[in-house]
Amino acid sequence: xxDITPILSGERLALSRLLTQIENDTPEGNEALNxxxxxxxxxxxxxxxxxxxTGKSSLxxxxxxxxxxxxxxxxxxxxxVVAVDPTSPFTGGAVLGDRVRMKxxxxxxxxxxxxxxxxxxxxGLAKSTAGxxxxxxxxxxxxxxxxxxxxxxxxxxxxxxxHTTLVVEAPGLGDDIQAxxxxxxxxxxxxxxxxxxxxxxxxxxxxxxGMLNLAHPVRRVFQHHGQIMEVQPxxxxxxxxxxxxxxxxxxxxxxxxxxxDLVTAITQHQAYLENSGDWVRRERTRLQTELENLLxxxxxxxxxxxxxxxxxxxxxxxxxxxxxxxxxxxxKLLENKF
Amino acid sequence: MSERxxxxxxxxxxxxxxxxxxxxxxxxxxDAGMEVIYTGLRQTPEMIAEAALxxxxxxxxxxxxxxxxxxxxxxxxxxxxxNGQTHVKVFIGGIIPDxxxxxxxxxxxxGIYGPGTLTDTIVQDIRKSVYGKDR
Numbered sequence: 001x002x003d004i005t006p007i008l009s010g011e012r013l014a015l016s017r018l019l020t021q022i023e024n025d026t027p028e029g030n031e032a033l034n035x036x037x038x039x040x041x042x043x044x045x046x047x048x049x050x051x052x053x054t055g056k057s058s059l060x061x062x063x064x065x066x067x068x069x070x071x072x073x074x075x076x077x078x079x080x081v082v083a084v085d086p087t088s089p090f091t092g093g094a095v096l097g098d099r100v101r102m103k104x105x106x107x108x109x110x111x112x113x114x115x116x117x118x119x120x121x122x123x124g125l126a127k128s129t130a131g132x133x134x135x136x137x138x139x140x141x142x143x144x145x146x147x148x149x150x151x152x153x154x155x156x157x158x159x160x161x162x163h164t165t166l167v168v169e170a171p172g173l174g175d176d177i178q179a180x181x182x183x184x185x186x187x188x189x190x191x192x193x194x195x196x197x198x199x200x201x202x203x204x205x206x207x208x209x210g211m212l213n214l215a216h217p218v219r220r221v222f223q224h225h226g227q228i229m230e231v232q233p234x235x236x237x238x239x240x241x242x243x244x245x246x247x248x249x250x251x252x253x254x255x256x257x258x259x260x261d262l263v264t265a266i267t268q269h270q271a272y273l274e275n276s277g278d279w280v281r282r283e284r285t286r287l288q289t290e291l292e293n294l295l296x297x298x299x300x301x302x303x304x305x306x307x308x309x310x311x312x313x314x315x316x317x318x319x320x321x322x323x324x325x326x327x328x329x330x331x332k333l334l335e336n337k338f
Numbered sequence: 339m340s341e342r343x344x345x346x347x348x349x350x351x352x353x354x355x356x357x358x359x360x361x362x363x364x365x366x367x368x369d370a371g372m373e374v375i376y377t378g379l380r381q382t383p384e385m386i387a388e389a390a391l392x393x394x395x396x397x398x399x400x401x402x403x404x405x406x407x408x409x410x411x412x413x414x415x416x417x418x419x420x421n422g423q424t425h426v427k428v429f430i431g432g433i434i435p436d437x438x439x440x441x442x443x444x445x446x447x448x449g450i451y452g453p454g455t456l457t458d459t460i461v462q463d464i465r466k467s468v469y470g471k472d473r
Contacts, residue, residue: 012391012392013422016391016392016393019394020345020394088368091369091370093367093369093371094374095364095365095368095374095376096373096374096375097376100377103378103385106388107385113389114392115375117373
């Protein structure tokens with residue numbers, strides 16, 4: 001039985017140990033999450049994703065610092081950072097190197113940085129990242145920055161977890177076609193071109209803006225070889241006017257350029273979510289996704305206990321030997337015909 | 339139930355100029371299945387203890403080439419204890435004169451490794467100290 005009082009009162013060692021329990025999916029960790037859940041729902045979850053080498057960690061460092069030193073006279077928010085790095089599929093080990101970039105936050109008692117290894121999860125986050133975030137939320141951290149593994153296009157988990165998703169690009173990483181490929185850009189609430197002091201930043205911006213214009217569901221009229229072409233809207237004008245329009249922000253995280261405007265944009269997005277009702281809608285989607293993921297895993301684990309290793313292996317053998325196809329095998333397994 | 343992952347901080351306290359050795363060790367620990375929180379150069383003892391606390395580290399590995407180990411290491415041990423983390427095992431690599439090795443071990447340092455140590459030795463020592471028996 002875990003006592004959650006120290007967590008709620010901000011006791012750091014207790015919180016740190018609980019995060020380990022949650023990460024290791026222990027009964028104590030899950031029990032604590034159940035108890036902590038009613039205390040969650042206050043934090044603003046900000047996801048930071050993008051290809052490796054775009055400067056996500058440095059950006060997170062600057063953002064967290066800005067939240068701790070607000071220039072608008074507001075009291076500083078308590079900031080948690082969850083930084084996910086990849087686990088080696090061969091050795092099971094990981095080098096968690098995001099913290100290296102966050103030296104500006106050292107010694108600040110209002111900041112808590114936790115590094116996580118993906119432990120085999122694809123999609124950019126670890127399986128227990130959602131639980132870790134909940135623990136920080138319940139412990140009173142008002143802003144939680146979640147930095148994904150950073151493998152690029154397949155990293156869409158973050159869009160379901162975070163309220164505001166930042167997609168970070170950098171000049172010189174790909175051409176126009178790269179920019180319009182599906183996947184990662186579609187999840188962006190805010191696009192950031194970091195390392196904006198590098199050559200090629202104008203091309204990157206043009207490519208991204210072009211992609212944004214094509215994606216945005218309003219009527220666009222533009223000229224092509226002297227002919228006017230129209231892009232038909234997928235929503236009507238009134239509805240479209242109320243939608244959030246992702247914009248592009250240029251930053252240089254190493255010297256802090258562009259950070260104040262980015263912070264403003266994030267605040268504006270948070271306000272938009274609250275005013276439009278989207279905050280509530282996304283919370284519902286987030287919790288539904290979490291519930292369904294958990295349900296799926298728990299069902300499989302529980303089901304698997306009904307069948308012995310030998311029986312299961314025998315089934316696998318019949319599939320390997322092409323006696324039965326996988327779909328039929330699953331049906332038979334679920335009908336207990338083994 | 340497989341054993342839980344070892345979380346190890348690898349840090350360079352003080353003013354060392356390069357971290358080649360520390361990176362070699364970090365890679366070796368990773369290849370041994372551990373999760374290595376690499377904190378980089380120019381760490382103060384306060385930063386190292388803070389990282390150990392937030393990351394709930396099992397192990398703190400310090401790489402010290404500057405000769406300042408007798409100032410830095412006791413401070414790290416002191417801070418770990420003050421934070422309630424006396425269970426954390428501290429290992430040191432780098433340039434440590436023989437006469438200081440005994441003193442450091444008496445302070446509670448779990449292992450001291452000079453240049454030429456096989457990384458496998460370090461891995462096995464860490465595993466033994468965290469898991470508590472010969473594995």
